[in-house]
Amino acid sequence: MDKYHKQVDELRKLEKGTLGKEIADCLDNHNLTLVPKYESHDLKHVLLDFKMTAEDEIRMQAFMIGNGNYSIPSFTIFFFGTLLLPDLWMTFYSDFKNGRNTVPVSEWTVEEYAFRPINELRTELAKPKQENINSIDMKRFTQLTAMTAIIAGIFGMLFCLPYLFSSNMADLVGAGFPFVGGAILVVGGLLTLSNISKGNKESQQVISTIANAG
Incomplete structure (x- = not known):
């Protein structure tokens, strides 16, 4: 087993x-x-x-x-x-x-x-989270910005997607660059959110260690 x-x-x-x-x-x-x-x-x-x-x-x-x-x-x-x-x-x-x-x-x-x-x-x-509003304002702003970038990138990629199958070279070039730009926004946003999540987990581990030591 x-x-x-x-x-x-x-x-x-x-x-x-x-x-x-x-x-x-x-x-x-x-x-x-x-x-x-x-x-x-x-x-x-x-x-x-x-x-x-x-x-x-x-x-x-x-x-x-x-x-x-x-x-x-x-x-x-x-x-x-x-x-x-x-x-x-x-x-x-x-x-x-x-x-x-x-x-x-x-x-x-x-x-x-x-x-x-x-x-x-x-x-x-169900207990409400105890948060320090002043300390998380910038973090929330960063999260919101990253999520906005992800959403904008996804919609940009979806908008350009049909043109990528066009036989017209102008359409391919015109849609290709915005599609890549959208992909960059999505990846950048995901990486930002992932880094924030890692920071949150590290903070929780530090707090847990301090609490256990006490």
Whole structure:
């Protein structure tokens, strides 16, 4: 039995109502097991009560982006989800807002929280985040600018895309440069958000270390 199958077996033995037991039940119900480096992904599905469906996967990514998890996989899933499911935009926006009003969970791990009652953890999630407004104004401005660049770049690329298949050289040249420019905006925005997310995680680790030392 490999490490992750053994870990799921240990989760099955936990008391009913704990996060770990709920994760094990969810995996068993879908004939799944923990995937290396993606254990926390299953934790979030169970903790945040998002089902193991394509629609709820997109909803969860909208929540996580609002929660401060600015990763390339999250943005990729969310972007294609909004393109394929425009009728759910308001639902995605609601999930995004819920993520903004919830304590950060991107660093939560199965090992750390498996033994905790899931209802207790969900109550903790609902507590308002304590933020220093003055210290985060610039960070929020940077985030907004990066997201604006991503959106502008995506729309620019989509607008130019049909012309890239034209047989007219003028169309190809005219659309090629804006398309590349849009791609640069998207990549730059994603890198900026990724760096901000890394900074947030490092800050959380420092705070956690200080708290444990105290």
